[in-house]
Amino acid sequence: MACDAWREKLDAYVDGELAPSEANALSAHMRDCSACAAEALQRVQMKRALATAGKRYEPSAELRARVANSVSTKRRWKLRWQWLIVAVPALMVLVISILVNLSVQREKALGQRVYSELTDLHVAALASATPVDVLSTDRHTVKPWFEGKLPFTFNLPELQGSEFTLLGARVTYLEQTPGAHLIYQLRKHRISVFIFPEQSGQLAKLHSGPVSALSFNLESWTQNGLRYFVVGDVSADDIRALSKLLQNAG
């Protein structure tokens, strides 16, 4: 092999990357070829010089400490604490949303209970042999009848010009609170209107607005500290019409 071809392999030779057979052959060649041997020596020298010259920069003690700290196990604990800073508020948001959700559900459950109790009262009154205690189509008779029976007063609407007729009234109870139960008639249907003092515990938490419970339509609102419920098997529109009349009467 010519020297040029060997020179090509000198780098790999001095780097110790030549295959053993080739390295042996090159060693043999250099015993006879002083030029190639000198070239190899020069490259080895250069390697040594570079190995020394290349170790030029020393890190500062401060950086060493910083890096060591950033990868040490203790540091990772600190990192976990930092995670807590994120995790704790996230957890709080989660807990709060669960609580809110629960209270919304509890409210819903309360609503369901109250509505089913009211429909029960409504049905019970209609099924009763004596659905009303005061039988009168005259609001001026019905309203005074409640005096002394209930701890609150309310106004009843003028029904003239409407399709609704007042049939009568009775005292009823919801959640141990006495209230007024008025029965109105629309065509063949009877509609119950319940009036309770708003302050009575759970009722205050109820939402206002129309509700559909079982086959009954129901509308509820608060006015002058009183909670009104209108329940009946008529359409939601009819319920709303009666509600309007009551609301206007205040």
Place this chain on the structure above:
Amino acid sequence: MEVPDQRLPAATFEDLALPLFDQLYNFAHWLTQDRVEAEDLVQETYVKALRGFASFQAGTNFRAWMFRILRNSFLTTKAGLKATVAYDEEKHEADASASVPTPEGILLEQGDREILQQALEELALPFREILLLCEVEEMSYQEIAETLGIPSGTVMSRLSRARKALRGLLQQKLRGERHGM
């Protein structure tokens, strides 16, 4: 933490990575040519490596892996991008062959260390880094290939060109200096 290598049952990232600190810093400073940038680079390397340690492949070379992270981080910095863009392999090859050392070669003396460092500084990044990995880190061609993400064959040819280029630069400098004296 997962132990990445069964042969190193007690080895944590800390145990493996911290002994490489001085070498990594030296290499980073050679790449960036700036102390502050080198410090940032080393720190970034450790943070990235720690984060990626779970994905470190057992049986592969840890040192090459660390150097590779450092180098890749450098290449995404402004200075790194500049160095990559400025590099033109063809042109440097031409430079290298244009300055083939004279037959008498270069005789490095004790006081030439600084000249050698200057020459290394001036060398294009791909040449500088491969010489540092080979001579200073004493990496095998295989390790260098892993670090640079190039085939082993390319390592050999690039090393040859890097050495030629360095010899050319050195000759110019030594000649200039000795003439000046």
